[in-house]
Amino acid sequence: MEILLEGVGYSYAENTPFEKRALTDVNLHIPSGSYTAIIGHTGSGKSTVLQHLNALLKPTEGVVMIGERKIEAGVKAKDLRSIRRQVGIVFQFPEQQLFDETVLKDIMFGPLNFGVPEEEAERRARELVVQLGLPDEVLEKSPFDLSGGQMRRVAIAGVLAMEPKVLVLDEPTAGLDPRGRREIMDLFHELHVTKNLTTVLVTHSMEDAARYADRVAIMHKGRCMVTGEPKEIFSNEEQLGDYRLQAPRSIRLQRDFEERTGLKLESISLTEETLAKNIALALAEEGRGSL
Amino acid sequence: MMEKMIFGRFIPGDSLVHRMDPRAKILFVFLFIAIVFVANNAIGYAILLGFTLLVVFLSKIRLYFLINGLKPVFILLVFTFFLHLFFTREGDLLLSIWVIDIYEEGLRQGIFISTRFLVLVFITSILTLTTSPISITDGIEILLGPFKKIKLPVHELALMMSISLRFIPTLMDETGKILKAQMARGSDIGSGPMKERVKAVVPLLIPLFVSAFKRAEDLATAMEVRGYRGGEGRTRYRQLNWRIADTLSLVLLAGLTAILWYFRT
Amino acid sequence: MNSGILSFENVTFTYNAEDEKVRPAVANVSFSIQQGEWIALVGHNGSGKSTIAKLMNGLLFPGEGNVKVMGQAMTEETLWEIRSQMGMVFQNPDNQFVGATVQDDVAFALENNGVPHEIMVERVHEALSQVKMEDYKDHEPHHLSGGQKQRVAIAGALAMRPKLLILDEATSMLDPQGRTEVIETIRRLRESTGLTVISITHDLEEAALAERIIVMNQGRKHVEGSPTDVFKRGNELTEMGLDLPFAMRMTHLLQEAGVNLQEEHMTDDELVDELWKFYSKA
Numbered sequence: 001m002e003i004l005l006e007g008v009g010y011s012y013a014e015n016t017p018f019e020k021r022a023l024t025d026v027n028l029h030i031p032s033g034s035y036t037a038i039i040g041h042t043g044s045g046k047s048t049v050l051q052h053l054n055a056l057l058k059p060t061e062g063v064v065m066i067g068e069r070k071i072e073a074g075v076k077a078k079d080l081r082s083i084r085r086q087v088g089i090v091f092q093f094p095e096q097q098l099f100d101e102t103v104l105k106d107i108m109f110g111p112l113n114f115g116v117p118e119e120e121a122e123r124r125a126r127e128l129v130v131q132l133g134l135p136d137e138v139l140e141k142s143p144f145d146l147s148g149g150q151m152r153r154v155a156i157a158g159v160l161a162m163e164p165k166v167l168v169l170d171e172p173t174a175g176l177d178p179r180g181r182r183e184i185m186d187l188f189h190e191l192h193v194t195k196n197l198t199t200v201l202v203t204h205s206m207e208d209a210a211r212y213a214d215r216v217a218i219m220h221k222g223r224c225m226v227t228g229e230p231k232e233i234f235s236n237e238e239q240l241g242d243y244r245l246q247a248p249r250s251i252r253l254q255r256d257f258e259e260r261t262g263l264k265l266e267s268i269s270l271t272e273e274t275l276a277k278n279i280a281l282a283l284a285e286e287g288r289g290s291l
Numbered sequence: 292m293m294e295k296m297i298f299g300r301f302i303p304g305d306s307l308v309h310r311m312d313p314r315a316k317i318l319f320v321f322l323f324i325a326i327v328f329v330a331n332n333a334i335g336y337a338i339l340l341g342f343t344l345l346v347v348f349l350s351k352i353r354l355y356f357l358i359n360g361l362k363p364v365f366i367l368l369v370f371t372f373f374l375h376l377f378f379t380r381e382g383d384l385l386l387s388i389w390v391i392d393i394y395e396e397g398l399r400q401g402i403f404i405s406t407r408f409l410v411l412v413f414i415t416s417i418l419t420l421t422t423s424p425i426s427i428t429d430g431i432e433i434l435l436g437p438f439k440k441i442k443l444p445v446h447e448l449a450l451m452m453s454i455s456l457r458f459i460p461t462l463m464d465e466t467g468k469i470l471k472a473q474m475a476r477g478s479d480i481g482s483g484p485m486k487e488r489v490k491a492v493v494p495l496l497i498p499l500f501v502s503a504f505k506r507a508e509d510l511a512t513a514m515e516v517r518g519y520r521g522g523e524g525r526t527r528y529r530q531l532n533w534r535i536a537d538t539l540s541l542v543l544l545a546g547l548t549a550i551l552w553y554f555r556t
Numbered sequence: 557m558n559s560g561i562l563s564f565e566n567v568t569f570t571y572n573a574e575d576e577k578v579r580p581a582v583a584n585v586s587f588s589i590q591q592g593e594w595i596a597l598v599g600h601n602g603s604g605k606s607t608i609a610k611l612m613n614g615l616l617f618p619g620e621g622n623v624k625v626m627g628q629a630m631t632e633e634t635l636w637e638i639r640s641q642m643g644m645v646f647q648n649p650d651n652q653f654v655g656a657t658v659q660d661d662v663a664f665a666l667e668n669n670g671v672p673h674e675i676m677v678e679r680v681h682e683a684l685s686q687v688k689m690e691d692y693k694d695h696e697p698h699h700l701s702g703g704q705k706q707r708v709a710i711a712g713a714l715a716m717r718p719k720l721l722i723l724d725e726a727t728s729m730l731d732p733q734g735r736t737e738v739i740e741t742i743r744r745l746r747e748s749t750g751l752t753v754i755s756i757t758h759d760l761e762e763a764a765l766a767e768r769i770i771v772m773n774q775g776r777k778h779v780e781g782s783p784t785d786v787f788k789r790g791n792e793l794t795e796m797g798l799d800l801p802f803a804m805r806m807t808h809l810l811q812e813a814g815v816n817l818q819e820e821h822m823t824d825d826e827l828v829d830e831l832w833k834f835y836s837k838a
Contacts, residue, residue, distance in 0.1 A: 017302055017356050042701060042731050056471045071568075081477055089475045096465075097472040099497035109494065144501065146599065158476065175598060175729055177758055178799035204731045206304030249802050254822050260832045272802075277811035283815060283835060328710035354598040425656035457656050509651035516613050516644045517654075517712065518636065526670050528663035530679070 001067045001086060001165040001198055001245050003030040003053055009073075010048055020047040025062070026224045027041075028217055035192055035199045036210035037230075042101075042217030046202045047092075049219065053168050053200060054087035055080045067165075085114040088156040091173045094155035096144040103129070103154050106143050110162040110199075121161065125195045128157040133183065156184070160191070162282030166189070166198040171274030185212060210234055210248040210270040218243050231268045301423050307536065308350035308421045313430030315537035322544055328406055329551040336406045338554070342547055343410040350421050357416065364412050367407050375401035424456040427527050439532045447521030454510070462503065470497045561720055561752050562612065563588035567621035569607055581607040583775045584621070589754065591719075594746060595754045596763035596783075599772030600797035605756050608772070609724040612754070613644055626719060640669055643713020647725035649705035650697070658700070659684070659693040662711045683711040686748075686778050703734025707741055713747075717822070721745075723755040727762060739765065760787070764801045764822060771796075788820055803827045 010023040023045050030036050030053075040046045051057040052064050055071050064071040066087065066104050071077050088110075091097070100106035107125035112118070129139055132153040138146060143154055156172065169188060171182040189212050192199045203209055209216055210230050217227040220243040228234065234240070237255070246252070250269045256262060263282050269275035308316075330336050347354060349403075358365075373398055382395035419427070432449035439445050470480070473494045480491040566586050570580040582604045589595050599605040610616040611623050614635040615797040623630040627636045643665075646652045655661030659680050666676045684690045687707040706726055712723055717747045723742070739762060745751050747800060755762060769786045771778040773796050779786060785792070787804050794800065800808075803821045805826050811817055815834070 017353075018300075042733060051471065079638050081479065083477055084477055089472075091468065091472050091475075094472065096498055096502060097469055097476070097494075098492045101500075109456070109478070110476035124692045149601065162476065177797050179794075195474060204733075233650060250806075253802075253806060253828070256824060256828045260601075260828050261835045262341060263835070272806060274811055276806065276813040276815075279810060280813035280830065283831075286835065354587045363759060423656070424662070453656055454654065457653070457697065460696075461650055464698070506648075509646065509648055510654065512615060513644075513646055513652035514654055514664075515615070515694040516639060518639055518716075519664070520636070520668065524670045525667050526672060526676065528673070528676050529669055530673060 001196070002032040002065070003011075003087075003166065003200075004028075004065040005052065005059075005062070006054060006065070007062035008049075008059045008064060010052070010057060011060050014060055022031070022222055023059075026219075027221075027228065028224045030198060030200060031215075033196060034200055034215050035189075035201070035213045036215040036217060037201045037203060037213035038219060038245050039203060039206065039209050039245060042204075044219040045222040046219050047170060047222075050089065050168055050200070051165070051169055053231045054089060055083050056089075057238075065241050070197050077118060085162060086164055087166040088159040089168040090156055090170065090176055092157050094159070094172070095148065095151035095248045096155075097158075098151060098155055101142060102140055103143050104139040104206045106154060107161050110158055110202075114162060123124070124161045124163070125157065128160055129154075131188065133156050138175075151177060152176065152180075153184070163195075166200065168200045168202070169205065170202045172201075173205075180263075185202070188212070206234065206248040207247060207250070207271075218245070221264070222242075230270055234270065235268050254278070300358075302352060302420050303423070304350040304351055304421065304527050306349060306421065308346065308417065310538060311414075311421075311534070312529060312531050312533045312537045314434055314533065315424050315540055316418050316422055317430045318432060319414055319540055319544060322415050322541070324411060326456065326544065326548050327411060329548060329555060332554065332556050334554045335551050336403055338547070338550060339410050340406060345414050346417055347413060350417050352420055357413065357420075361412060361416065368412075371542065372401045372405040372406060375404055382501040420430075425453055425529075428453045428456065429531060433531060443507065444522075446525070450522075458506070459507075459537065462499070465502060466495070466499060470494055559591040559727060560588040561593075561626055562754070563622075563624045564608070564611070565622040565624065567611060567618040567623060567744075569611060569616060569619050571607075573591075573619055579775065580619075581775055582611065582618075585772075585777050586621075587770055587777065587780060589720075589752065592752055593768060594753045594766045595755070596766035596769045597754060597772065598758060598760060598763045598798060599778075600758060602774075603772040603796075604775040605772045606724070607775075609644075609722065609756050611641060613642065635773070640665075640716060641718050642720040643710070643716060644721060644724060645706060645709045645713060645719040645724045645726040645730055647704045649729065652709055653697040653705055656696065657693070658689060658695050658697075658708050661708055662715050663710065665712060679715045679717075681713075682710075683715040686714055687711045690773045702730045703736060703737035706734065706738045708746075710738070710741060710810065718751075720752045720754070723753065723757070723810060725756060725758075727757065727759060734760075735759075758798065760793070760799050761801055769800075780815060783819065784822060787822065790820075803804050 005026050005028040008023055008026040012020045014023055026049060028049065034074050040051060048057065052059060055066065055077065057079065058071055059073045061073045066083050067173055069083055077203060096130050097105055100109060104122065104125050107128060111121035126139065129136065134150060134153055136149065144155065173184050178185070185208055188199065191197060201209065203214060213230055215227060216230050216233040218225045218233065219268040225243060234247050234251050240247055248270065254265055254269045254275055257279060263286070265278040265282055267278065271277050309356060330339050347357065357452045376393060377391060377397065379397035379400050380394055382391055385395055385398065386393040428449050432445055435443065478491045478494055480488055480495065564585050567585045568580050568754060569582040570578055572578050572618045576740050582654060585608070597605050605662060607616065611618055614630050618632065626641065628634045628638060653661055654664050662680045663676055664685050666679055684693055689704065689707050689711060692700065694705065699716055702735065727738050742753060743765065746753060757763055757764060766783065768781065769783055770780045771786060779789065787800060790800065790808060801822060801824065803824050806827060807817055807821050817830055821830065
């Protein structure tokens with residue numbers, strides 16, 4: 001499913017002494033089936049954009065197209081639920097939204113709200129718990145008895161159980177330990193591929209954006225400055241600097257290596273693994289490695 | 292809707308009124324509430340209204356914001372006006388349409404009472420709009436100081452108030468966040484039949500309580516580690532500063548009382 | 557033995573001590589920290605490091621063994637005296653901000669300890685300039701970023717001129733910029749005042765900056781040593797759910813890819829150096 005923002009502006013508390021402008025003339029195209037990372041400094045408007053993707057916020061200027069649906073500034077929109085069924089959001093620290101008596105019921109909450117039959121919702125919940133690497137017993141436990149990491153996984157399952165066509169992720173791994181971070185990001189990527197999802201990742205981690213996304217958009221001061229492929233975006237360190245961002249560590253190390261040795265690596269290394277491979281290759285070609 | 296409401300909110304500024312000592316402002320408001328009742332005729336109310344507009348002017352709060360932000364209060368005001376207009380049956384009959392009779396006294400009372408209501412709302416709003424909540428708390432703590440002798444836990448009450456004030460924006464943000472997260476999961480408090488709406492409150496309230504308790508626990512730990520052991524032996528960082536302007540404001544109020552008394556019938 | 561500024565002597569602590577099936581959260585842990593050191597206490601969630609934090613500030617008392625701060629054993633009697641000499645910054649920036657504005661919050665501990673007003677004003681100013689937040693003194697907490705709030709919390713601790721600053725997961729809820737701000741602040745403070753710092757963290761990038769690392773695992777002290785020595789244990793750490801610093805991960809990946817690196821590297825510069833030597837050798 002495709003999402004399109006055209007000339008979107010948004011102000012909080014419009015027409016009051018507390019008015020605050022968050023977005024100005026944002027144009028952003030999220031093609032169906034893409035994995036788009038939205039990056040930007042804190043306060044750049046990333047989270048405000050995110051809330052437009054399933055009509056939690058309505059633009060105060062411009063138009064948002066979500067699939068076939070059109071949300072336009074100043075026009076009353078009806079039946080937003082049908083949009084929200086298709087666009088699931090995993091918010092930052094999603095464990096804060098857990099509330100039900102058992103994990104099972106909590107995961108079923110979303111699907112049931114959208115009219116999925118009870119057996120089907122339960123089937124999904126049971127399947128997801130396994131997929132997210134949680135033991136079966138947690139289903140009958142209270143979500144508040146779980147560890148922080150487990151609560152996070154349950155909350156994610158609660159969103160995935162809605163089987164959305166678009167999955168929006170807002171810093172889904174913030175505060176997790178390194179191993180948990182990797183496992184969850186890999187799982188999202190796997191779902192993106194196997195379920196043919198459109199994925200939007202809002203993140204501070206340039207490394208995650210470089211590793212998983214096929215498109216990157218930079219937000220700065222409430223505007224969407226550029227969109228492009230990770231390779232173009234992340235190889236332009238000067239541009240990143242203008243928006244107070246840094247290239248992923250692998251790319252910075254590649255730059256240091258190239259400057260120091262005068263060698264040119266085969267390609268831009270978006271991940272640590274590619275960088276290691278590229279360096280090994282370059283050294284071998286020069287006959288100085290030990291391959 | 293809620294975000295437009297300015298009743299009870301603070302707009303930072305640097306006017307004469309902003310700079311006044313909170314104690315003076317609190318006393319001023321309380322005395323003013325009493326003084327309003329001295330007026331009992333058209334001249335009296337006109338003076339009150341004029342005085343109030345003068346205070347609004349001095350506070351540099353734009354009248355437009357004040358009127359716009361107090362809209363819900365005005366509904367109440369209009370309601371009060373009509374209540375008096377329709378149900379007071381004294382004086383000459385001015386107008387009679389169908390079953391409604393309007394008497395002279397009703398019109399008078401309607402105008403007077405709503406003017407009284409208006410000036411009270413304006414003056415109390417000016418207090419909260421020009422004084423940060425924490426200054427109000429400080430003012431109240433010191434004004435209530437003498438009651439410590441009769442074992443009223445003034446310090447604890449003030450601390451409770453200031454911590455609640457400090458956490459209101461945090462909890463408001465959190466409420467918004469959880470509300471949105473549940474809306475994204477298809478729950479909707481804003482629409483549907485009443486029964487559905489009530490049901491939708493649970494997924495909002497439980498996470499809010501859980502998080503508020505967690506915050507309270509964390510805060511208690513942080514306070515303890517930073518050496519908090521109750522009010523005894525504590526010093527105060529915030530000092531209030533009573534200046535001539537503050538004394539003058541109360542003198543002005545005395546003047547107002549005298550004038551109102553003079554015109555009273 | 558010199559017990560230094562803070563020491564744990566065979567400390568064991570069990571939540572629900574009556575229940576015998578419960579494994580102690582901290583088991584027979586000993587270490588000592590000297591004046592002026594920067595120590596990182598790392599471990600996975602549930603490794604016992606947050607219990608250690610609570611034992612350090614007297615929120616918990618050891619079941620067995622002793623916790624000593626500046627030579628004094630931590631007891632109900634010495635508790636408040638000890639607390640006035642140690643500052644502590646916690647994980648959640650919002651839940652430790654007591655004051656209505658930045659300067660009120662910084663003054664909180666001073667007020668609690670009955671410091672006279674004139675001295676308070678001085679100390680608040682001094683502490684705020686140490687964390688570079690003077691320009692924000694009248695700001696309310698909800699207008700600050702996470703990193704700024706944590707810097708205010710540091711200032712709140714510094715205002716008491718403590719002998720020891722403990723950071724309990726103080727960077728784990730921050731964005732990368734906030735994390736850098738806080739770490740930079742600590743680094744500067746250490747340079748200018750030589751303050752003793754204990755960071756409790758699961759971020760090994762942060763731990764790498766310390767002079768000594770203590771790794772906790774399942775309630776026990778797993779290993780203790782300089783960052784280089786500790787990180788040499790590579791996979792042992794990753795198996796505990798900890799991460800390695802970037803340069804070290806790269807070193808391992810390069811070795812796997814067949815580049816025959818001889819040394820472990822803590823920083824990008826060192827790594828590039830060895831790669832360059834490699835390249836220019838033949």
